[in-house]
Amino acid sequence: MLTGTSLPAIKTEVPGPRSVALVDELARSECPAITARRARRAAETGVGQDPIVWKRAKGANVEDVDGNVYVDFTGAFAVAGIGHTHPRVVEAAQRQSQELIHAMGDVYPSEAKIRFTRKLAEVAPAELTHAILGLSGASAIEAALKTAAVHTGRPGVLAFWGGYHGLSYGALSVTAYRDNFRRPFMAQLNPWVTHVPYPDTYRPPFGLAPGTSPEQVSQTTLAHLRALLSGPATGAETIGAILIEPLQGRGGEIEPPPGFLAGLRALCDEFGLLLIFDEIYTGFGRTGTMFACEHEGVIPDILCVGKALGGGFPLSAAIGRQEVMDSWGNSAGESVHTSTFLGNPLGCAMAEAVLDVLVEEDWPARVARRGVEIRGRLQELARRWPERIGLVRGRGLMLGLELITDAETRAPDGALGLALVGICRDQGYLLLPSGQHGHVLALSPPFGVTDEQWEGLFEVLTRAFEECCGAP
């Protein structure tokens, strides 16, 4: 039985024989666009790093098909905020699945959808009351982009370097994370998107020197945007919306400087643009507040959420101000934005349970406290290897170690990221690299990881650094 609070128990080599056999089988029937991870890892590290195949998960524990038990510090892409197979979510799924698994989203909605959208509006920042539900982060982003086009009459979007918003065509147009995600499809991507640098204070944009103050990085980036939006022929005349992750996730747990989001809000108000926050990663307590935008008290016009929302069920939403969402106009008898599974009752019932647990168990505040403590521990590591850990990034339980080849050049060290992830996995601790070069060792665990599990990770991680970087 998995408890959810156990330390790892590794019985076989990792991956074990059953995992290897199953992944071989998978490669025979799944498109290599997906199983590509396998080849890439092997090529980059020179060691076989086939995936382990998951069998079950609970709380912070995952068990693979070979019976090995791991502690999951990825939260399975930050989905398992309140933990894997949370009992209240499982109970809601069981109850709902006996009554109604599928309804007719926009034509004949279910009670579960109605209850859930009301609760979502209660949890969302005050002015954000009207939602479009979706099934993936990408679909929430596309709903937000369509809403912005309808509301402003302008097709253009300003998005940021390093931003990850999903890979379907509309979302891929605004994603600027890895070149190879976009290159084959360039001709099919929305041409109205302008990408600008994210105000990364560790590697400041616009030629600013490393060490430039956060205020300066913020002001320089905002000044660039202002010039772009106010100049007569900059190409920004078509822009109707600014889309940003208030803390970049896959881009490498990068926080914007204080005041930057407020600066964006002011620009949007001045130029009549909609501000869209992609909180698909950061939402639902991950950064120590229910939504990351609360840290600075900046409310967007549309908030996109997903990942942790469904407790593991694919569910997302774009939640907007009423006057913005009302731009869609009254229905002429048929929904103009819908899909077969929109507002799936099973997902809505599970998500309602997630929202209840988050609020009743006060998870955002608990994450904030835990985050401060863990950040301190990561900073201890950074002090021991200052030549290889440039910075501790992130907030709450969305944290990362910026790995570098040396402190002078600050060159990103993706190979170190992969090596550390591999060593930790073999010892039963699951981590993922993030950042455009895979050079940020990312932590987005279930919130309830125990003290003992954290201690276990720090022990293994310290040994992994010693192995890869030498004793400090």
Ligand SMILES: Cc1ncc(COP(=O)(O)O)c(C=O)c1O
């Ligand atoms: C910030 C952010 N936005 C959007 C997405 C896309 O979500 P999905 O993969 O569910 O389409 C992701 C996925 O990692 C994300 O991190």
